[in-house]
Amino acid sequence: MSESKIKNMAEFASVSGISRPTISKYFNDPTSVRATIRTRIEAALEEHDYRPNIYAMNQNRRLTKNIGIVVPYLSDPFFAEIARNIEQRCIAAGFWPTLFSSHGSRELECNILDSLRSLKPAGVLFAPLGRASDRSVIEKFCKDVPTVLFDSDLEGIGAAFVGSDNYSFVAQSVEYLVRSGAPPSFFEMRTPANPNANKRRKAYISIMERLGFEPDVIKVDGEGWAFEDIGYRGAMHVLSQDTLASDTLLCSNDRLAIGFLAAAFEKGIRVGREPDSALRVAAHDDHPFSRFTCPSLTTVAHDYEAVSNRSVETLFELIEGGGRLTSRTEKLFEARLILRASA
Amino acid sequence: MSESKIKNMAEFASVSGISRPTISKYFNDPTSVRATIRTRIEAALEEHDYRPNIYAMNQNRRLTKNIGIVVPYLSDPFFAEIARNIEQRCIAAGFWPTLFSSHGSRELECNILDSLRSLKPAGVLFAPLGRASDRSVIEKFCKDVPTVLFDSDLEGIGAAFVGSDNYSFVAQSVEYLVRSGAPPSFFEMRTPANPNANKRRKAYISIMERLGFEPDVIKVDGEGWAFEDIGYRGAMHVLSQDTLASDTLLCSNDRLAIGFLAAAFEKGIRVGREPDSALRVAAHDDHPFSRFTCPSLTTVAHDYEAVSNRSVETLFELIEGGGRLTSRTEKLFEARLILRASA
DNA sequence: AAAAAAACTTAACGCGCGTCAATATTTAAT
DNA sequence: ATTAAATATTGACGCGCGTTAAGTTTTTTT
Incomplete structure (x- = not known):
C-alpha cells in the first residue's frame, strides 16, 4: 500500500492510468466497465485506498443510494430485529441504509420524514406509529419519496404495504x-x-x-x-x-x-x-x-424473514420502476402458531 | 406559503433580499447574524420552505454536523434505550446523529467504522463489541476520527471513556x-x-x-x-x-x-x-x-442519564477542542441498587 | 457628530464528482 | 483483414454551497 494520500478522483485516475469518467462509471456500477479495466482499477484500489467523496457523489446524482428505514419504537426488540434484517438486505444490494426510530412520538416521526427528505433517498421502508401518526404529513411525504410501508398499514398511503395477516x-x-x-x-x-x-x-x-x-x-x-x-x-x-x-x-x-x-x-x-x-x-x-x-x-x-424480505424486494421494484408501481399492492403473510407452556 | 420551488441558496437569497454569504452564515449558525437579518431570513423561510442541500453543504465544510453512534447490539433494549438518549441530545445540540449496530459481529463493526469514515463525522460515540472487536482497526479509526468510547472500554483507545463503575x-x-x-x-x-x-x-x-x-x-x-x-x-x-x-x-x-x-x-x-x-x-x-x-x-x-449525558458532553468538548483532549479521561458512574422480589 | 467596530454585499473561486459531446481505441462480427 | 459495435479518453461544464477579499452599510463607542 502506497503512502501517498489520494484526495480526489482525478488523482486516482492518473495514478491508476484510467480516465476519470471511467472511474466514475466504475464506482456507480463496477459491472459497467470492461473486465480488463475493472481489474486494473481494483488493483489500483488495493494500492492506494482511495474512496470517492460521498457528498460530492450524491450532490448531482439523480438518485442517491440511500435507503431510509423508519420504525416506531426501536427499544422494542421486535422492531430492532426486523430492522436488522432489512438493513442487511439493503447493504447486500449495494445501498446505504440509515435507521431511524420514532420512539413512539408523532412529532419525532414527522421530524424524521423531514430529515429523510434532505437525504434524498432512493427509497424508504417505513413502519408508521399508526394511530399517533400525522396522516397528512406522511401522505405528502409518500408522494415525494418512494416509500413502502411495513408492519402497520395506513390505508392508501405509500406505494405498497407488506405485513402480517x-x-x-x-x-x-x-x-x-x-x-x-x-x-x-x-x-x-x-x-x-x-x-x-x-x-x-x-x-x-x-x-x-x-x-x-x-x-x-x-x-x-x-x-x-x-x-x-x-x-x-x-x-x-x-x-x-x-x-x-x-x-x-x-x-x-x-x-x-x-x-x-x-x-x-x-x-x-x-x-x-x-x-x-x-x-x-x-x-x-x-x-x-x-x-x-x-x-x-x-x-x-410473524414470518419475520418473509416480511422483511418482501418489503425490501418491493422497494427495489419501486425504485427500478422510477418511483411508481402499477398499483398499490398489499401483501400479508400468514402467521405460525408457537406452542409453549402458557396455554 | 408561496408555490415557487426554490432550488438553491442563490435563489433563496434573491427572494429574501439578503446576500448569499449571509444566508450561508445563517445556516451554519443562526446566532452569527444580526437579529434583524435573522428575522427577515426566518420570515422568508416561512414563505418559501427552502432547505440547503446537505450534500453540497458537507462537501467542503471542514467539519460536518454528523455524529456516528455505534452500539454492539441494538436488539438489546438496554442499548436501544441508551442510543435513544444519546441521539436526542445530539439533535438538541444541532447535530445529525446516525445510529449503527454491530449486531454482535466483528466484521460488521469494522464495516461500520469504514462507512463512518466516509461520512466525515464531527465525532463518534462508540460502544465497542469488546472481546470480539478488532483492536487494531478501532485504534486506527480513533486516530483519524474524534471518538468517545462508552459502556465498554478498550484501554488506551479513543479520546475518552464514559461508562459505569x-x-x-x-x-x-x-x-x-x-x-x-x-x-x-x-x-x-x-x-x-x-x-x-x-x-x-x-x-x-x-x-x-x-x-x-x-x-x-x-x-x-x-x-x-x-x-x-x-x-x-x-x-x-x-x-x-x-x-x-x-x-x-x-x-x-x-x-x-x-x-x-x-x-x-x-x-x-x-x-x-x-x-x-x-x-x-x-x-x-x-x-x-x-x-x-x-x-x-x-x-x-446504570445511571443511564449520566452516562449518555457525559458521553455526549465529552464528545462536544472533544469536537470543540479540534479533535484532541489534553489527556484520555475515564469517567465511571456509580450504580444504584434496585430492590425487587428475586433477592 | 465623528470615529471605530461590526456586520453586510458583491464578485469570484474552488470543492469533488456527474455527465455530455467529440474523438480515439479496443473488441466482436463478418 | 475489414467493418461495425462497444467501450475509453479528452476536455469541458455544471451542481450547490463554503469561503474569501474588497468595498459598503449599519451599529456602537466616545
Whole structure:
C-alpha cells in the first residue's frame, strides 16, 4: 500500500492510468466497465485506498443510494430485529441504509420524514406509529419519496404495504385455544397505538362468532408504548376483581402478555396448560423475550424473514420502476402458531 | 406559503433580499447574524420552505454536523434505550446523529467504522463489541476520527471513556446479598463478550475476599449475544446437578438472569426473598425487562442519564477542542441498587 | 457628530464528482 | 483483414454551497 494520500478522483485516475469518467462509471456500477479495466482499477484500489467523496457523489446524482428505514419504537426488540434484517438486505444490494426510530412520538416521526427528505433517498421502508401518526404529513411525504410501508398499514398511503395477516394470527390462536380448552377472552389496550390491534380485535370477534361463541373483550387503560407495564397494571386490576368470563386469555400482543404473566405470578395465579393451572394465556407476535416468560408464552409468530424480505424486494421494484408501481399492492403473510407452556 | 420551488441558496437569497454569504452564515449558525437579518431570513423561510442541500453543504465544510453512534447490539433494549438518549441530545445540540449496530459481529463493526469514515463525522460515540472487536482497526479509526468510547472500554483507545463503575455494581449487590442472607455465588458466561463481565468477576472476587467469604464462580458455556438463552441453558444444567455452593446467585448481567429465572421457574424452584424460597437471584444492569421477570429481578441500575449525558458532553468538548483532549479521561458512574422480589 | 467596530454585499473561486459531446481505441462480427 | 459495435479518453461544464477579499452599510463607542 502506497503512502501517498489520494484526495480526489482525478488523482486516482492518473495514478491508476484510467480516465476519470471511467472511474466514475466504475464506482456507480463496477459491472459497467470492461473486465480488463475493472481489474486494473481494483488493483489500483488495493494500492492506494482511495474512496470517492460521498457528498460530492450524491450532490448531482439523480438518485442517491440511500435507503431510509423508519420504525416506531426501536427499544422494542421486535422492531430492532426486523430492522436488522432489512438493513442487511439493503447493504447486500449495494445501498446505504440509515435507521431511524420514532420512539413512539408523532412529532419525532414527522421530524424524521423531514430529515429523510434532505437525504434524498432512493427509497424508504417505513413502519408508521399508526394511530399517533400525522396522516397528512406522511401522505405528502409518500408522494415525494418512494416509500413502502411495513408492519402497520395506513390505508392508501405509500406505494405498497407488506405485513402480517392479523386475521391469520387470531385464527391460529383462537382455534387452538378453543380445541384445547375454553374459548378465550381477548385482552387489549383500550386505545391501541397500532392499527394491527384493531384488526386483531375484529378478527377475534368474527372468529368467535363463526365458532358459535360469545366474544368477550377486556380493555385496559394506558397510553403510549410501555405495553408491558400497561399489561401488568391491567392484569393486576382484572385479576383482583375475579370477574373473568373465561379461564383462557388471549392478549393482543406478547408485550401485554409479558406484563400479564408478571402480574399473575405476583398474585400467585398458576398459568399454563396443566390441569392444576388456573389460567391459560396466549398472545401474538413471538416477541424475542416470549421464550423466557414464566411460563414460556404460547404465541403466534410473524414470518419475520418473509416480511422483511418482501418489503425490501418491493422497494427495489419501486425504485427500478422510477418511483411508481402499477398499483398499490398489499401483501400479508400468514402467521405460525408457537406452542409453549402458557396455554 | 408561496408555490415557487426554490432550488438553491442563490435563489433563496434573491427572494429574501439578503446576500448569499449571509444566508450561508445563517445556516451554519443562526446566532452569527444580526437579529434583524435573522428575522427577515426566518420570515422568508416561512414563505418559501427552502432547505440547503446537505450534500453540497458537507462537501467542503471542514467539519460536518454528523455524529456516528455505534452500539454492539441494538436488539438489546438496554442499548436501544441508551442510543435513544444519546441521539436526542445530539439533535438538541444541532447535530445529525446516525445510529449503527454491530449486531454482535466483528466484521460488521469494522464495516461500520469504514462507512463512518466516509461520512466525515464531527465525532463518534462508540460502544465497542469488546472481546470480539478488532483492536487494531478501532485504534486506527480513533486516530483519524474524534471518538468517545462508552459502556465498554478498550484501554488506551479513543479520546475518552464514559461508562459505569463495575466495581460499584458488584459492591452494591454483594453487600446487599450478604447482609440480607447468604454470600452469593457468581453466575457468568465462560467467555464473556464484554470486558465489563471480566471487571465484574474480579470485583466479585475481591469484595468477597474483603468480606471474608470464599468466592464461588459458576461459568456456563455459550458464545455470542443470546445471553438469555445461555443463562437458561446454563441454569438448567446447574440446577439439575444440585451442587450449588450457595442459595444465593448473582448473575453477571440481567439478561443471563432472565434466562436463569425462566429455567428456575420451569424446574419448579421458588426464587425470592421470602422464607419459603429455595433460591435468591440478583443481577446487574436494570434491563428494561427486569421489572417483568418472575419474580421481578433485584438488580443494580446504570445511571443511564449520566452516562449518555457525559458521553455526549465529552464528545462536544472533544469536537470543540479540534479533535484532541489534553489527556484520555475515564469517567465511571456509580450504580444504584434496585430492590425487587428475586433477592 | 465623528470615529471605530461590526456586520453586510458583491464578485469570484474552488470543492469533488456527474455527465455530455467529440474523438480515439479496443473488441466482436463478418 | 475489414467493418461495425462497444467501450475509453479528452476536455469541458455544471451542481450547490463554503469561503474569501474588497468595498459598503449599519451599529456602537466616545
